[in-house]
Amino acid sequence: MKADRVRWNRKYRDQTHPTGTSAIVKRYFRRARQGRALDLACGNGRNALFLVDQGFQVDAVDISDAGLSLVPRRPHRLHLVCADLDTFSIPRKCFDLILNIRYLNRRLFPYILEGLKRGGLLIFETYLEKKGATPKKISCRDHLLRPNELLHAFIGMHILYYEEKADPDGGFTASLVAVRETTR
Numbered sequence: 001m002k003a004d005r006v007r008w009n010r011k012y013r014d015q016t017h018p019t020g021t022s023a024i025v026k027r028y029f030r031r032a033r034q035g036r037a038l039d040l041a042c043g044n045g046r047n048a049l050f051l052v053d054q055g056f057q058v059d060a061v062d063i064s065d066a067g068l069s070l071v072p073r074r075p076h077r078l079h080l081v082c083a084d085l086d087t088f089s090i091p092r093k094c095f096d097l098i099l100n101i102r103y104l105n106r107r108l109f110p111y112i113l114e115g116l117k118r119g120g121l122l123i124f125e126t127y128l129e130k131k132g133a134t135p136k137k138i139s140c141r142d143h144l145l146r147p148n149e150l151l152h153a154f155i156g157m158h159i160l161y162y163e164e165k166a167d168p169d170g171g172f173t174a175s176l177v178a179v180r181e182t183t184r
């Protein structure tokens with residue numbers, strides 16, 4: 001949505017954003033076959049570039065041209081796409097690995113599953129609403145998972161890891177790593 005682009009372009013111009021690879025990506029990417037990966041809402045490309053360096057061919061999608069302009073390198077195996085994930089179509093059975101880090105778009109849940117090849121890996125980590133707690137960074141509930149929501153959304157997959165926990169910055173996150181079953 002256009003408002004997302006305006007809001008995020010402003011955030012990328014006015015604030016600093018993490019540049020190190022997410023810990024969950026470093027920890028689990030090896031569970032995926034080295035092949036084609038999709039990074040949803042890739043921001044400054046911190047995770048997409050890590051995957052490229054590990055030998056993946058990466059499609060990295062984000063609505064913010066200001067965020068994408070911060071991607072520090074443009075290796076040939078990185079394909080940056082400036083697009084709105086509210087309308088973006090994830091190609092079916094295409095990816096060995098899909099990342100969704102610090103972004104929530106519930107519309108995408110079924111398409112994420114379909115976008116994975118059989119045996120493909122999903123690494124999903126984003127903010128969680130915690131009962132009785134007021135998260136500091138994100139106020140809009142639409143951008144927050146409910147307890148167990150992520151687990152339920154992908155329960156048809158083979159779950160390797162699921163955790164809901166407090167972050168050092170005072171927020172809460174849910175993290176899931178799962179494999180698309182080879183038989184379904």
Ligand SMILES: C[S@@+](CC[C@H](N)C(=O)[O-])C[C@H]1O[C@@H](n2cnc3c(N)ncnc32)[C@H](O)[C@@H]1O
Binds near residue numbers: 008040061084
């Ligand atoms: C918290 S940042 C996370 C960026 C990256 N995944 C990371 O972990 O560094 C959220 C990202 O979602 C992107 N975003 C927000 N709404 C979007 C939309 N409708 N379509 C595509 N990207 C969107 C923003 O531009 C921003 O880069």
